[in-house]
Amino acid sequence: MEEDIHTKDGDLVFHPMDQFIVKPLFGDGPVMWYTPTNATLWMLLAVLCVVALFVLGTRGRAVIPTRLQSVAEVFYGFIYKMVEDVTGHDGVKYFPWVMTLFLFIFFSNMLALIPMSFSPTSQIAVTAVLGFGVFFAVTIIGFVKNGAHFLGLFWMKDAPLFLRPIIAVIEVISYFVRPVSHSIRLAGNITAGHAVIKVFAAFAGIALIAPASILAITAIYALEVLVAVIQAYVFTILTCVYLKDALHPGH
Amino acid sequence: MATETLAEGVAHGGAAVSSCLGLNGSAIGMPQLCTDWMPNQIFWLLVALIAIYFFLSRIGLPRIGAVLAERQGTISNDIAAAEEMKLQAVAAERAYTDALAQARTDANKIVAEAKAEIQKDLDVALARADAEISAKSAESEGRIAEIRAGAMAAVSEVAKDTAQELVAALGGSRDARAVSAAVSARLKG
Secondary structure, eight states: OGGGGOOSSGGGOOOTTGGGOOOBSSSSOOOOTTOOBHHHHHHHHHHHHHHHHHHHHTSSOOSSOOHHHHHHHHHHHHHHHHHHHHHOGGGGGGHHHHHHHHHHHHHHHHHTTSTTOOOGGGOHHHHHHHHHHHHHHHHHHHHHHHGGGGGGGGSOTTSOGGGHHHHHHHHHHHHHHHHHHHHHHHHHHHHHHHHHHHHHHHHTTSTTTHHHHHHHHHHHHHHHHHHHHHHHHHHHHHHHHHHHHHHOTTO | OHHHHHHHHHHTTTSOOSTTBOTTSOBSSOGGGOGGGHHHHHHHHHHHHHHHHHHIIIIIHHHHHHHHHHHHHHHHHHHHHHHHHHHHHHHHHHHHHHHHHHHHHHHHHHHHHHHHHHHHHHHHHHHHHHHHHHHHHHHHHHHHHHHHHHHHHHHHHHHHHHHHHHHHHTTOOOOHHHHHHHHHHHHHO
């Protein structure tokens, strides 16, 4: 489609998916596993944002918080309460991990909204590591904490006996689909939003429809801010729910 | 995979360094699905996550936790102090009402004492006045009796003298003793 929107200057051709290309930061060499790339840059910027929020925010360690400290405290309180409410009291020791996931996704999503930026959370490789990481961690925790009793998660004791094997099959399938949906949900949402913005941006090259296009970009940008927050929240709360299943498989 | 990528990059003569890029440098299909770039992203993602985790668990979260705990402590201390002050205020109020009641009973006692003293004085004064009055009335009665006795004596004298003169004037004997005896008998009767 974007082939139709070429302006006369060939340099202004828009390809909505080009924003997801991984490029080396220095030079034009191949992307090795250790090469510092734009993905590296934006992930490390997210790390820097986390560090900045928590170091600068809590610099005063004030009982009456400054603005930045309030923000840091809101993040802390929000995720802490989520972990405690969903997983129960014994899940609190996994709070730093959940917080890590949330802050990384949140700041990646937010930084990706800066024009010309790169969005790590739109990359299936990134979200799959996150999603499968949660899946394996939760499964291992489940077996370590509960042993074979963890399999009770798939065996519904309150269902009629003849239905239990069928439900068990469905439960097992849904359990193994979790990491896939968990990772594709995040990557899909971010990819779709950014691609749509790029498509509208391409339309803005035509003077006649530029105003409508810019309005649309503005609207979708606002939506994307919402999506950035909501997807970070959804990923985190689902992690908590999976963790709860691992800690208390008996429902 | 990394060496493959390198080989392809070299094969493309440097223009397109990945099998996922077209010759004009734009993406072929979805760049997200390009396996050439995945090791790089996974590596840096792990670096980023581990960095965030260590930062949070060593520095970030303990600080916030400490601040929140401190605030909680401050708040509960303040509430405890307020509770204590309230107790003190209640105690002070009780002391005040106690003092007030004490003062009231004291005042009543003093009033009663004063009343009793006044009553005593009054009684003494009344008794004295009664005694004086009775003494005076006794004295008066004595005097009246004296006056009455004097009057009786004078009456009998006058009667005797009158009777004697009458007897003499009527030509009777002037036996004074018989006349006075007759008059005395008559006066007694």
